[in-house]
Amino acid sequence: MTLYDKFGRQITDLRISVTDRCNFRCVYCRSADPENYHEHDEILSWPELERLAHIFVGLGIRKVRITGGEPLVRDGVEKFIRYLDGIGVRDLSMTTNGHLLAERCDKLLEAGLHRINISLDSLDPIKFEKITRTRSYDTVMRGIDAAQATRFSPVKVNAVLVRGFNEDEVEAFAAFARERGLIMRFIEFMPLDADRHWSRELMVPAVEVYERIHAQWPLVQIPHEKSETAKKYRFADGAPGEIGLIAPVTQAFCGHCSRVRLTADGKLRTCLFSKEDRDLRALLRADASDEEIVEWVRAVVNEKEEGHRINEPGFVPPSRTMVFIGG
Numbered sequence: 001m002t003l004y005d006k007f008g009r010q011i012t013d014l015r016i017s018v019t020d021r022c023n024f025r026c027v028y029c030r031s032a033d034p035e036n037y038h039e040h041d042e043i044l045s046w047p048e049l050e051r052l053a054h055i056f057v058g059l060g061i062r063k064v065r066i067t068g069g070e071p072l073v074r075d076g077v078e079k080f081i082r083y084l085d086g087i088g089v090r091d092l093s094m095t096t097n098g099h100l101l102a103e104r105c106d107k108l109l110e111a112g113l114h115r116i117n118i119s120l121d122s123l124d125p126i127k128f129e130k131i132t133r134t135r136s137y138d139t140v141m142r143g144i145d146a147a148q149a150t151r152f153s154p155v156k157v158n159a160v161l162v163r164g165f166n167e168d169e170v171e172a173f174a175a176f177a178r179e180r181g182l183i184m185r186f187i188e189f190m191p192l193d194a195d196r197h198w199s200r201e202l203m204v205p206a207v208e209v210y211e212r213i214h215a216q217w218p219l220v221q222i223p224h225e226k227s228e229t230a231k232k233y234r235f236a237d238g239a240p241g242e243i244g245l246i247a248p249v250t251q252a253f254c255g256h257c258s259r260v261r262l263t264a265d266g267k268l269r270t271c272l273f274s275k276e277d278r279d280l281r282a283l284l285r286a287d288a289s290d291e292e293i294v295e296w297v298r299a300v301v302n303e304k305e306e307g308h309r310i311n312e313p314g315f316v317p318p319s320r321t322m323v324f325i326g327g
């Protein structure tokens with residue numbers, strides 16, 4: 001079975017947020033003020049997540065990314081990975097801030113995780129502390145080292161650039177990719193922050209990142225799948241490492257979007273910027289049969305938004321912020 005929306009896009013990727021809790025408070029994502037996390041019983045249980053994952057795989061989902069909040073703060077994530085690997089998910093990855101990675105890397109590998117993305121927004125420990133509001137720089141670096149020493153290598157490292165904060169580190173990040181032989185990806189800042197500080201001026205466009213790196217180390221584009229979020233580049237001088245540019249704001253890729261998202265509290269989101277969540281948890285907990293869930297998912301996916309409209313006049317950011325959606 002396959003899932004299509006009304007614009008003919010096939011949906012093959014599912015991002016599953018397994019928790020809305022996070023041990024970091026990145027300035028471009030969460031507020032410094034305490035946030036209202038969901039109560040534990042509002043979050044989908046592991047058996048509920050397994051049942052839904054099974055249904056989605058039956059509907060043609062081939063790629064699953066586990067995210068959060070911070071996925072490694074929820075006990076049992078390895079068991080869930082084992083389950084997903086066992087039901088034949090072809091591409092199984094996780095996005096983590098890396099804080100708990102060094103100690104969990106082997107377990108994640110054993111469980112069957114295929115790939116890992118680690119978020120790192122500064123190579124300067126002081127700036128790292130300002131951005132994440134933690135002192136975890138060394139721990140995250142150990143997490144990257146641990147992952148690079150396994151078959152997770154080359155790991156993807158994701159940085160969100162915010163002008164005035166870390167935009168001056170573009171070349172340093174590129175050098176980091178070359179030295180470590182890893183995939184350094186730059187993500188444009190999106191209007192999904194809790195404090196609603198996003199503005200176009202604070203966002204560093206991907207083209208600027210490209211020009212700066214290309215001026216120092218010429219880049220050669222690597223072909224990529226249309227539905228992939230990143231434009232990929234290698235270094236022309238043959239150095240190891242790769243650069244990825246993810247430009248959801250300035251070069252939206254909605255036309256080829258193949259993703260839907262399941263939030264930790266069981267809402268299905270057909271776009272990061274959806275105005276509405278669709279309540280799958282309510283259906284699940286009302287004892288719906290698998291067939292009823294399949295029909296519901298098909299109907300919701302059919303209505304997937306054509307695009308995110310960030311660049312249109314009157315754009316209103318979604319009611320949920322990144323930590324509650326799952327990046």
Ligand code: SAM
Nearest residue numbers: 029068069070095096097119189190192322327
């Ligand atoms: N805790 C994990 C982590 O740090 O990777 C997973 C969840 S986090 C919400 C997923 C990704 O979303 C991270 O790479 C983070 O940098 C990114 N993100 C969060 N807020 C963002 C924003 N306003 N714009 C762009 N990316 C954002």
